[in-house]
Amino acid sequence: MRSFFDNQNLLAIVWKWKLHLLIVGVVTILAAAVFSSPLFIQPLFQSQARVYPTNTNTFSEESESEQMLEMLNSSDLKWQLIDAFDLTSRFDISTAERFYRTKIMEEYNDRISCKKTEYESIEIKALDAEPVVASAMVDSLIHFYNRKILTLHQEKARENAATILKQLKRKRIAIEEVSEKMEPLRKEYGLLDYEIQAAQVTQGYLLALAEGASSRSVADIKELKANLEERGGAFFLLQKELAGLEAQRDTLANRYDNALIEAEKNSTYTMVIEKPFPADKKAYPIRWLIVLFSLLAVEALALLTIFCVEGIQLSSR
Structure with a gap:
């Protein structure tokens, strides 16, 4: 052998x-x-695009590109594309079949792919018997991604705005309560601003005595001085509390306005560096x-x- x-x-x-x-x-x-x-x-034509994520934030240890890839490969976007292009008919799969969802997903994964490149961009590819349809599917997937991220951001912004609005309403109620406590002190005791009035009363009292002002003027000054000594401490604390509450209200109002702007903003979340176009040469079979x-x-x-x-x-x- x-x-x-x-x-x-x-x-x-x-x-x-x-x-x-x-x-x-x-x-x-x-x-x-x-x-x-x-x-x-059946000959298939390939169309592709390369995109970078933009205007997004990372929520875990994943990069923005990895998060974008997760979204593009989600079943939500896949079914949007399947419904938009009636891929069950294009792939000759009947919805009456027992495992048609599994079959349509297997065919989808064979025809449409999204992967991260070495430069952190996302490459989207689609195969179809019609080159125009392949190009449209890639373009539509990018559009669906933008719309999905926009919807998520708007929902989060509206949720954030609703939370801030509740806090803002509580601050406004607290301001009204403090103002109601201060109102009797303003009307009955003439207290308007403790620090300014305390300085003016002391200065006015000394000048009145030095210049020999009328007893009525001196009496008015003494009365205000007594009110400041008796009620001024409480009024001063309420005044400080009111100032703090008003500052918090203004901050919340600014945050609320920004949240509304985010909720109403119509942004895109992809930067397309290679646009899809209908191929003039088949890619499959070789x-x-x-x-x-x-x-x-x-x-x-x-x-x-x-x-x-x-x-x-x-x-x-």
């Missing part, structure tokens, strides 16, 4: 069966060319590759059969 596998013996066997191998090769090439033609395999692999596989099988036949004949002698 050792001599059977010598190089010279193998070459001799191949040469002996050369005509058969040639015929097998020609038949294989012709058959592969025919069966890979549009008569048996006929020369099918022919080559078919030829190699059949010739290898033919050689194996020949060696087996020769080996049997040699052992029977």
Whole structure:
């Protein structure tokens, strides 16, 4: 058996069966060319785009590109695209089939792909029998992504605005309560601004005494001075509390306005660096590759059969 596998013996066997191998090769090439033609395999055209995420924030350890990829590969966007282009009909899958959802998703994943490139961009590819449809599917997937992210951001902004509005209403109620407490002190005791009035009363009292003002003026000053001494402390605390509440109200009002702006903003969340376009050359099937692999596989099988036949004949002698 050792001599059977010598190089010279193998070459001799191949040469002996050369005509058969040639015929097998020609038949294989012709058959592969025919069966890979549009008569048996539908040609598919590919369209692609490259995009970067923009105007988004990361919510985990994933990068913005990875989050974008998660969204593009979500079942939500997939079904939007399936419904928009009636892919069940295009893929010749009936909704009455038992596992039609599984089948449509398998076909979708074979025809449409999204993956991250080495430069952190996202590459979107689509295959279809019509190049215009393939291009439109890529473009639509980008549009659906923008719309989905916009909806999520608007919902979050409206939720944030509603929360801030509740806080703002509580601050306004607290301001009204403090103002109601201060109102009697303003009306009955003439207290308006503790620090300013305290300084003015002290200065006015000293000037009145120095200039010999009328007893009525001095009495008014003394009364206000007494009110400040008696009620001024409480009024001062209420005044400080009111100022703090008003500052918090203004901050909340500003945050509320910003949240409303975010809720009403119509932004896009992709930066398209390569736009999809209808291809003018099919991408599938690659006929020369099918022919080559078919030829190699059949010739290898033919050689194996020949060696087996020769080996049997040699052992029977």
